Amino acid sequence: MTAGVDRHELRQIIAGLSEGVILVEPDQTIAYANAAALAMHGAESLDELGPTVDAYRDRFCLRYRNNVAPNQYPIERVVAG
Numbered sequence: 819m820t821a822g823v824d825r826h827e828l829r830q831i832i833a834g835l836s837e838g839v840i841l842v843e844p845d846q847t848i849a850y851a852n853a854a855a856l857a858m859h860g861a862e863s864l865d866e867l868g869p870t871v872d873a874y875r876d877r878f879c880l881r882y883r884n885n886v887a888p889n890q891y892p893i894e895r896v897v898a899g
Contacts, residue, residue, distance in 0.1 A: 825850075846871040846897050871897055 825841070829850055832839045838855030842848055847870050851861075859878060861867055868874040871893055880891055 842871060842896055848874060
């Protein structure tokens with residue numbers, strides 16, 4: 819995570835959510851994922867998601883329930899601001 823920023827409380831809150839949440843830093847590194855996010859990706863650790871948004875995109879092919887690919891990954895909207 820970004821040097822000098824303490825996100826301990828934020829991570830505690832996110833850890834308790836049933837929805838999958840991934841924290842992405844401004845430099846597009848993946849800093850944290852809660853257990854729900856890891857489970858929905860079939861991953862056991864943050865490393866399996868990839869260290870960056872680019873690596874994440876290469877490893878996972880997003881599809882909606884009707885098997886249609888979105889025009890843009892949700893994570894792309896996040897890093898675009």
